[in-house]
Amino acid sequence: MLFKIYYQESISEVPVRENTxxxxxQGESERNVRKKLSDRGYNIEFVQKVEGAYLQYENQNEDFNVLEI
Structure with missing residues (x-):
């Protein structure tokens, strides 16, 4: 499954929309994705499963890249 992660780059950084x-x-579940990113020190705000029409929409974005971990 594909997930979109909204995050701040520092675990100590307060979530601010403009800095998100x-x-x-790719991951098996939200828990699996959070585990994969745990060593990066991100302040993860939200993990969202991406599928269907939403995935097609995101694919059209030129910044669409899937992180390989």
Whole structure:
């Protein structure tokens, strides 16, 4: 499954919409994705499963890249 992660780059950084970044990652579940990213020190705000029409929409974005971990 593909997940979109909304995060801040530092675990100590307060979530602010303007500073929120996102990335895509393959995983078996939300828990699996969080475990894969645990060593990066991200402050993960939200993990969202991407499928169907939403996946097609995101595929059209030129910044669409799936992180390989």
């Amino acid at each position: 970044k996102s990335l895509f990652i």
